[in-house]
Each structure stands twice: as structure tokens, then as C-alpha cells.
Amino acid sequence: MNWDAIGAIAELIGGIAVLITLIYLSIQVRQNSRIQRQQNVTEQTNRCIDSGQLLASDPEFADIFSRAMNNTELTATEFRRLGGFLFAILTDFEEMYYTHKAGQQSEFRWENLNKHVFWQIRPETKGNDWWHGMKGNFYTKEFIDYVDQLLETGPQTS
Numbered sequence: 001m002n003w004d005a006i007g008a009i010a011e012l013i014g015g016i017a018v019l020i021t022l023i024y025l026s027i028q029v030r031q032n033s034r035i036q037r038q039q040n041v042t043e044q045t046n047r048c049i050d051s052g053q054l055l056a057s058d059p060e061f062a063d064i065f066s067r068a069m070n071n072t073e074l075t076a077t078e079f080r081r082l083g084g085f086l087f088a089i090l091t092d093f094e095e096m097y098y099t100h101k102a103g104q105q106s107e108f109r110w111e112n113l114n115k116h117v118f119w120q121i122r123p124e125t126k127g128n129d130w131w132h133g134m135k136g137n138f139y140t141k142e143f144i145d146y147v148d149q150l151l152e153t154g155p156q157t158s
Helices: 003-057 059-069 076-101 107-121 126-138 141-153
Strands: none
Touching: 003 059, 003 076, 003 107, 059 076, 059 126, 076 107, 076 126, 076 141, 107 126, 107 141, 126 141
16 A cells, blocks of 8 residues: 555545534534523523512502503503513513524414513503503614514414
């Protein structure tokens, strides 16, 4: 066997090693993407739970929220408290909108988020009043257009 043959065999072995490395890396990237999507779902679920716990643990705010959803008048202070709550929910929803748009959000969670947000700012609620009064101060035009469309059509389910 001459040096040329040994060199060709070494190049073949090196090429196979590179191919194996690339396959391994692609598997790792796919697994990491799957893990990241799951973490996004878990974090979003935890944030939804936190908002529910606020309503469950604060009777005064639960009353404010209930009256807001029934479109009953609120004092200025009550409306600001509602606004703080809605700001947190809508800011989180905006983040999830862009995460979903990038393909990093599961469909079941995205559908549930749409229902959750719609219910809180649906027409004829103080949440809707807050949204229309404050949306231009905090959110991107693209996101505002999306939420306004959601309010017109209601949440879509697959």
C-alpha cells in the first residue's frame, strides 16, 4: 500500500467523522429546540397560574375584576389596579405573540392564550375600555392589530 492510498483512506475516515459529527449536532439542536418550546409552555402556564392566584388570593381585587368583567363602574383607583393586572397579562401575551410567530409556541397553548386574553378584554367590559385607552402607549402596531382582530372575530380554534 502506498502513501497515496493511505492518504485517501485517511480522508475517507475524516469525512465520515465529520458527517457523524454533523448528524450528532443536528440531533442535539433538535432536542434543544424541543426542550426550549416545552420551557416556553411551562413558563407561560406558570404566568397564567400566577394571574389566577392573584384573583383567588385577593378578595378585594377579585371583586374589582368581577365588576370589571360585568362592565360595572369602577373608581379611578380600582380601574388603575385593573389596568396593572391587564398590563401584565397583555405584555405577556405580546411576548407570546412574537414567540408564536417565530414558531416557538405550541398551538394548544397559543389557542388557550387567545381565549384567556379575549375573555379579559372582550367588548362591553372594563378590560376592553382599558385596552382601547392604553394600547397605543405600550404595544407594537402589529400586536395591536392582532388583538383588535381577535376582539372583532373572537378566538379561533382548530
